[in-house]
Amino acid sequence: MPLYTPAFTRLRLTIAFALLGCACACSTTQPAATMPAIASAPNKFAADTTLRRIATLQDERRTPALLNYLLSSEPRYREQAALAFASVQDKAATGALNAHLNDQEAAVRRAVAYALGQTADSTAEAALRQQLTAETNSTVRAEVLEALGKCTTRAGLPALVRLPASLTSDTAALVGQSWGLYRAALRGITSEPAVARLVQLLGTDNPYGARLAAANALARTRALDLTPYATPLATAAQTDPNYAVRGAAALALGKASHAPAVPALLATLARRDPDYRVRVSALRAMNAAMYVQVKEAAWAALTDVNDQVAVTAAEFFLAHATQELGTLFLEKANKLTQWRVRATLLAAALKQRSKEQAAIRQAVQERYAAAASPYEKGYLLKALGEDPAAYEFVRQATFAPAQQLVVRTYGLEALVAMRHQPDFPAAQHASFALALRQAAETGDVALLGIAAEALRDPKLNLRQLLPDATFLQKAQAKLVLPRDLEAWQSVQQTLDFLQKKPATPTPVAVAASHPINWTVVSAIPANQRVVVRTGKGVITLQLLVEDAPGSVASFVELIRQGFYDGKNFHRVVPNFVAQGGCPRGDGWGSTDYNLRSELANLRYGAGAVGLASAGKDTESCQWFITHAPTPHLDGRYTIFARVVAGMDVVQRLEIGDTIERVELVR
Template sequence: MKRTPAVVLSILAAALPFRGAAAQGTEERLSRIADLEDRRTLGEDGGLIALSRDAEPAVRERAVVALGRIQDAAAADALVLLLADEVVEVRRAAAFALGQTLAPQAVEPLQAALADPDPELRALATEALGKMKSKESRAAVERLLGDPEPAVRELAALALGKLGEADSIEALRRALDREPRPDPEFEWRILYAIGRIGGPAAVPLLSAATTRRTVLSRTFAALFLARIATPSCEAPLRELATDPEPMVAASAARGLASFPGEPAEQALARALAHPNFHVRGEAARALAAIRTRRRIPALERALEKDPSRTVRRAAFHALVRLAHPAAEARLRELIPVAGVDTESAWLLVAAAGAIGERVAAGGDPEATRLAGEIFRGESSLAGPRAPPGVDVARAAILEGAAAAPSENEEAFALLLSGLAIPDLAVRGTAADALRSRGDARAVGALAEAYKDSLTREGEYEVREYLVEALSAIDDPSVLPLLEKALADPAPSVREVAANSIEKRTGKRPEVAILPATYRAPPAGLEPRPGAASRVTFETEKGTIEIDLYPADAPAHVANFLSLIEKGFYDGKTIHRVVWPFVVQGGDPRGDGWGDAGYTIRDEVGRRRFVRGTLGMPKAGKDTGGCQFFVAHLPTPHLDGNYTVFGQVVVGLSVLDSLEVGDRILSARAVGR
C-alpha cells in the first residue's frame, strides 16, 4: 500500500532523535564542517552526514548547508530525514539543499513539506521541486499560487516556469487575473513563468503585458516575446520598443532583430534615436540583423557622432555586418593600431564579431579575407592593462563563426586555426565553438591544444572547453585522451572528463578533489566585530556602494576584501555589459578570460538575485576568483547556481550607466 507524504514524513521523523553527546566543542565542529565543505567531500567516514545529526541545531544547520553545496547524491537520504527536524531553520536548510542535490527520492517528502505551517519552508520546498522538474508536483505547486504568504506564491510561480508544463499557463493566467491590480512582485514572476514555459498559449498573455504598470512585467514580457519570436510577437514588440523605460525598450529592440520588414525597421529607426544609449545600441545591432541597407546613413551618423561608445561600436558592427565598403576600409585601418589605441581596439572587436557572422552565413569571400587579415595581425595584449586588440578580435570572429552550419568548411578551418593560437580567449572560444560540431577531424588539433595548455598557468577554463569539445566527438580515439584529462590539475576539468567517460563506458572513474588554491582564513567564517561590511567603487561614471554578506559567503567576502586591500581592482575595466542583465568586471586581462591565479569554492545559498545583487561569475563549479558581476534586474535562473555575496545599496543609476571599457578608479573597504 502506498504511503501518503504525511505518513512518510512521520516515519522519517521517528528516525531523527539520534543526538550523541558532542565530543568536540561547537566551534571545532563548525570548523570541521567548513573543511569538509571546502574539500567537497562527505569525509572518509561520512563525518559530514554524522554532523548533520549533531545535538546542536547550529551545527546541524551548517552541516546541511555544506551538504547542499557539495551536491553529493549519497547525502540525499540524510537530507530527507532532516526535513522533519524539530528546528525550523534546519528544515529550511534541508529543503534548499535537496533542491541543490536533485535527488528523486526527495520529491514525495518535499511535497509533504508544502503543507508545513512555516511559510519560508513551504517556499523553499516549492523552489526545490521546481529545480527538480518534478512534473508530478505540478498540481500541488499550482495550488500554492493562492497561498496567503506572498513569498510562497512568488516562488510557486517561478517553480511552474521551471517545470515548463504548458498546462500550467492557465493556472498562471487565473492567478494574474485574480485581482484587478495584482501585487507587482507576484505579477512579474507570473509573466516570467509564462514566458519561460513559452509556446503559443504564452504569446497573448505576454502581449497584453504592454499595458502593465510594472517595469519588470513589461521587461520580461519583451524578453520572452523576443525569445518566442513567432509572427504574432512582432506587433507587441514594436509597441514595447517605444516604452520610456530603457529596460523595456532595449529588450524589445533586441527582439525585433527576428523580424525583417518595413514595420520592424521603422520601429528600430525610431529606437536608434532613443535617449538611452542601451536602447540605441540594441537598435543598431538589430538593424544589422534584419539586413536593411536603407538605414546605413543613420548608422554612419551614430558611428561618428553618438556620445556613447556602446552605440558607436554597435553601429560599426552593423555597418561591417552589412558589408558597407567604407566600414570595411576603416576596419583594415584599425588592425595595426588596435594595440595602442583603446577606441580603435574596441571598434575592431565589434567589427570582428560581424566578420565572424558573415563567415558563418557563408558565400562571402570578402569576409573570409578580412578574417584572415585579422588572424595574421600581431597580438596586442602585452600587459595587464593593455587595451583589447587583435587577440580579442580573433576571439570575436570565432564567436561569430560558431553559428555556422556543419557543412561550412571555411568556418571549420577558422575554428581549427584558433586552436593553434595560445591566447586564452582565442583558443577557448575556438574550443567552445567546436563543441557543438562533434567533428572527428578536430581530435588531433584539440589534443595538441590541450597538451600545450597544460604547460601554461591559469588555463583551466580553456582546458575545460577543450575536454568538452573532445567529449562531443564520437570516435574511439577520444577515450584515451579523456582518461589523461582525469589527471588534470583543475577539478572542473577532471569532472568534465569523468562525466564523459561515464557516458561512454557506463562506469564512473574516481575523481580526486584537491584543496582549493585559496582558503578563507578561519576568522572569515563568521562576521567579525568591526570588520568591513561595505565597499565603495569609484568609477568613471560615479560611486557605487555595496554591502557584503560575510555570514553567507565568508570565503568570497574574505577574498573580495583581500583583493580590494591590495588595490587589485583599481584601474580595471568593465569588460562585459549585457543590458538588462549584468555588468561584469574585475578581470586583469580586460576581456573576460583573466583570473587571479587561484580559484575559490562556490558558496551558493538561499539569497536570490535581485536588482543590484553582487555575484561571482565562474567557468564551472568552484571556479570563482577575482571577477564579479552585478545584476541589473532580478535573474531567477541564476538563483541556486551562483554565489551571492553582496548587494548594491547606493548607486543603482551609476550601475545602469556603465559601459564596456569604463574604468574602476578605486575600490575601498569601509570600516577598516
Template sequence: MIRIFRLSVYAFIILMGCQTVESENTKTTLFADSVELKIREFQDSRNTPAIISYLNNENARYRLQAARALASLQDSSAVEMLEVLLNDQDSSVRKAAAFSLGMTRDTIAVAPILRALKEEQIPVVRRELLEALGRVIDQPRLILLQQQEASSMPEKEGLAWGLYRAGRRNVFDQFSIEIALSLLNPQNSYRTRLGASNFLIRTRDVDNCAFQDQIRGLSAGEKAAAVRMNLVRSLGSCDKPETIEYLKKTALGDQDYRVRVNAVSALERSAALANDASLLVALLNDTQVNVAIQTAEAIDRSDNIQFNAEMQSLATEHPNQRVRGSLLSGLVKTDNEKWLPVVMEKYGAETDPYAKAYLLTAAAAGNNATQFLAEHIFSDEETVVNSAAMNGFIVSGTRQDILATAAVQPVILRALYSNDIVKTFQALTVVNDNYETYESLLDADELNKLVEENEDEFLVYNVQKLLDRLNGIESEEFAYENKQEIDWQGLQQLSENPKAVIHTTKGDIFLDLFPEDAPGSVINFINLARSGYYNGIRFHRVVPNFVIQAGCDRGDGWGGGTYAIRTEISGRQYEAGTVGMASAGKDTESTQWFITHFPTHHLDDDYTVFAKVTDGMEVVHQIEVGDAINSIEIFNSSEL
C-alpha cells in the first residue's frame, strides 16, 4: 500500500514517435521547468484555453502535464482536444487524456471514449478508458460499458471501477449487479474486487438483499479487509435470519475493527440492534473505541431501543466521553424528566470541553433544555462548548417549533450580531426561514457592521444577502475572491520526497507528501506547519471507519484560514491512510485536512490528495475527538 513518491522526477520521452514514455529515463525537475510551471499556473488560475494550447505540443511531457491539469478543471470544452490525445503515440499521454475526459463528467465524452476503446490495445490504457466511461455514461447507453471486453487483469479492474463510477450517479441495472458480483470472484485482483464491492455500497437504489446469500458467501471467504467491510455493509437493510446472524457474528468477532464497525452499521439499517441488549452491551465494551462509538450513535439514532440496567450504567460510566454522550442522548429521548437532570448534573462536574459539548448535544435531545443551552451559547467557555450549545439550541428549538417565538427571538438576534461564525450562520438560517417574523426586528446597522468587520467571505456574503433582502435587492451569486497564490518559490526549494511527521498526543504519524500531484495543497500545508499554526490544534472530527480531521483553529470544525486554495485532482485515490484536503465545495480548501481509516473511493473525484501515511496508522486508528497535535515537522527525504 505504501507508494514511494519522488518529487519533481519524470521519465518521459522528449521526441514524439512510436516509443512510449516508459522507454526513456530522462529526468526533469518539475518546478524548475518554465513550461511545466506555466501549465501549473494555468491550472491554478483555471485557464482552460491556455492549457489546451499545450495539448498539441511536440514535447510529450508537456502534453501529459496539460492533459493531467485538465482533470482538475473538469471543463467539457476540452473534450474535442482531449479526444485527439486518445490517439497520441505516447501511452501515458493517452492514459492521462482518458482520465481527464472522465473527469469532465459530461456525456459528450462517451463517444470519443468508445471510439478509443475500439482501437486501444494496451491494457492499462484500456483500464483508464473503462473507468472514464463509467464516469460519463448515461442510463440509455449503459449496455455499451457492460459489453466491453475485459479479459486482462487491468481491463477487469477498469470494468469494475467503471461500474462503480456509473453507480455513484445511480446509473445501473440488474446486469450491472450481476457483473459486479462476478467480478468479486476471489481469483480476480484485489483492485477489481474492491471496485466491485464499492459498486454494491455506493449505488443508491441497488437491491443487494436480492443477492444476500451470494454476498454472504463472498464476504465469508474474502481475505482483504477493505473488500470484506464493503460486502458486510452492503447487507444493511437485509432481514433474512441467516444474514442477521452473520452480521452479529461479524460485529462481535471479525479480526479487523473496521469490518466490525461496518457490521454494526449494517445491523442498524436492518433494525436488528434494538431487540438484542446483550449484543449492544458487548459492542459497547469492544476494545476498539470506534466500534463502541458506532454502536452508541446507532442507539441514539434508534426510536425503539430498550435500555437495560447495564446500558444505563454505561451511559454514565463508560470510559469514552463520546459513548457516554450518545447513550445519554438516547436516554433523554426515552425519559426526559429522569435523564435531563442527570445530563445537567454531569455537565456541571465536567471540565473537558469536548465532553461538555457531547453533554450539551445530549441535553438538546429532550424538551425543556432551551434555557440551559442558551446559558452556554454566550458563556466564556471554550469555543467548542459555545458552538455545541448553539447547535443544540437550534436542534431543540426546531423540534419544538419555537424558534420564531418571542421567548427565543432575543437569543437568535444576539447570536446573529455576535460576529461568531457558528452563532451568526445558525441565526441567519433561522431568520431566513422565519423572515416574516424577524423582518421588523432586524437592525441594519448591526448587519452592516458584520459585513465591514468579518473576514470570512462566505459569512459576509450571507449577511449581505440578508441585508439585500431587507432592502428589496436581488443578491449576486457567491464567488470566492481571496484565492491564495501558490508559493512556487517555496516548492522549488523542496528536495525530492518531502515528508512530514505529525506529533500527536497519541503518537507520531509519518507522511509522504505529493507536491507533484498537489503543489498548492502541499506548500500550503508545509507553510502552515512551519509557522506553528497546527501546534496545539485538536482533531475536531472523527467518523468511525472513515476519517480523522484536523486543522480547525476553533476546534469545532468552523475554523480555518480566511483564504481558499484550489482543488487539485491528480488521479490518486483514497486508500487507507490517504491525506486529503477538507472543503466545502470545489476550490474552497484552506487549513483543514483529514486522514482516512480505510479506502474511501467516493472522495476520489472531489477531494485533493496531497499525502499518504507511511508509518503510524495504528495511531490514526486510536485518534479520538479532542486529541491534540503537538507539532508538525517537515523533512527532506535525506533527513529521515
C-alpha cells in the first residue's frame, strides 16, 4: 500500500471498506467507571476519559457529538475537538468552527484554523481573513495564513499575496504567507504576482520556514516557466544554509531551463553539493533538452558514494537518453555492483533500440536467471519491459509455477509497460489481452489490480479484445474487504468504465470494525521508543501516541505479534521515502482491518514516520520514513512516529533490505 497507487510505484491516497451505519459513541468508549484515573499517567489519554471520548468520536466521524465539545469550558477539550475535525473533514462543521476562531485561548484558535484548512471549505475564507486582522498571537496568525491557502478561491488569492501592512515585518506571518501560497499552489491556484512573491520569500533574509515553503511551491507548482527567476533560484540552490531549501530550489531550476546558465549549474550541484539529497534534486531537475550539457555529470553520479544519487542518475538516463549506443549502457552497467542502478541502466540500454538489441536482451535475461533476490529479478523484468521482443520471456517468468509474489507483480507491470511501447507487435495484442485475463483469474490481488487498471486504460483499447467482463466480476466477488480494498477498487473502476456507468463509491471501513484499543493506548508512555533492526543498522523511533492513538495502538499490537519481523522495505524513492511492512513484500499487502486517518497538526520533516494508505481512512500495516521534508504529504497521511536515532541508516536503505526485528524499548 504506497502513499500512492498502484501499490508499488506510488505512496496511496483516498478510500476504505464500509460497514453500514455508525455505532454510537458509547459503544466503543468504555464508561468512566471502568477506566479510573492513573496516578502517573504515561500519556494524556491514560487519565482523562474525556480526551479518550473525543478521540473515539473523531475515529467514528461523529460530527454532532464533537461539536458539543467545542462548547466545553475546558480549553483542552475545545482544542482536542477542533483538532478532531482536521481528520473528520466534515464541511457541516465549518460554520461552528468559523465561530470559534475568536476563542479566548490561542491554542484553540490555532486548532480551529488548522481544522478549517484541512476541511478545505471555501466558505471559511471570509472568516479566516477577518481573523487574520484581529488575531493577536503570531503563531495563530501563521496558522490562519496557511489555512487560507487551503481554502482560498482564485478571487481571494491577491489578498494572500499582499499581507496587511502591519504584518510585513512579522516573521511568523511571512512563514504563514509562504505556506499559504504553497498550499494554494498545490490546489492549482496561483498567479504571476504569487510566483514573484514566493521568489522574494526565498531570500536568505527570510525565516527558514518561509524559504522552505517558497522553494517547494516553486518546485511543485505545475506549468511554471521560471526562466525570469533563474538568478534568485540559482542563488538559493547554491548558497542557502539548509539542504532542503537548496534541494527544492534545484528542482525549481528545472523549470528555468531556458536560462543558458542553468544546465551547467545543475551539473555542478549534482557533482559537488555536500548533501546527497541536493545532488538527487539536481539530477531530477535535468531534462531532455539539456541532455548533452549535463550527461557527463550524470555519468559521474552513477558511481556517487551515495546509492540514492546513483539510482537517480540511472533513472535520468532511462528517461532522457537519446541516440546513445545501447552497448554503452550495457558496458557501464556491467561495471556496477549496485543491482538497482545496474538494472535501470540495462533498461536504458534496451530503450535505445540499437543494432545490438538482441545481445543486450540476452544479457539481461541471463542476469535474471542468475539473480537471487526477488527484487533484483523484478527490476530486471522491469528492464525487459522496454523491449517488446522480450514479451514471451517476461510472460513466462510472470506466470511460472510457484513464482514469488514480488516477481509476479513486477512481471505483470513489465508486460503492461511493454504493451505501451509504440513498436509492440499488433500480432501479440490478443496474447497480451489473454495474459491480463489470466492474471485476473489467478485471484492474486496485485495481478488482479494491475490487470484491471490496464483494461480500463483508453490508450490500450482492450474493450474489443475482452468484451465480456464476467471474469472480472467473478474475481472481485472472491476478494475480502477491507483487506483487498485496493484490488477491489481497481476492478470496480474498470467495471464502471467498461459498462459506461458513473463511478461507484468506494466502501469505507467504519470505526466499529476496528475501534481504538484504549487498553493498549493507556499503557504506552508518551515518549515510547521502538527499535527497528535492519540489515543496514538500527533505527530508533519515538511513537506519537498523543497525536495518533489509534495508529500507534495498531502498530504496537503488530510489533507484539512479531508481524514486522522478517519483512522488507519494498519501496525506496531517493530523497523521498523508504517504505516497508507489507506482508506480501510488493506493496499490495494489508491486514484484515483498516484504520481511520489521524491527521494531527504535524509536518513531514526528515525522519517523519507515516502510515501508507489507499486514500483517507484506509491505513493498515505499511509505513514509511521520509528522507527529507515532504510538505505535500502534510495533513494527508497519518504521522505516528519520528526517527530519533539512525537517520543515517534510513538514508542507506534500499529495496529488499530486511526488517529483521521491531521491538518496544524503554
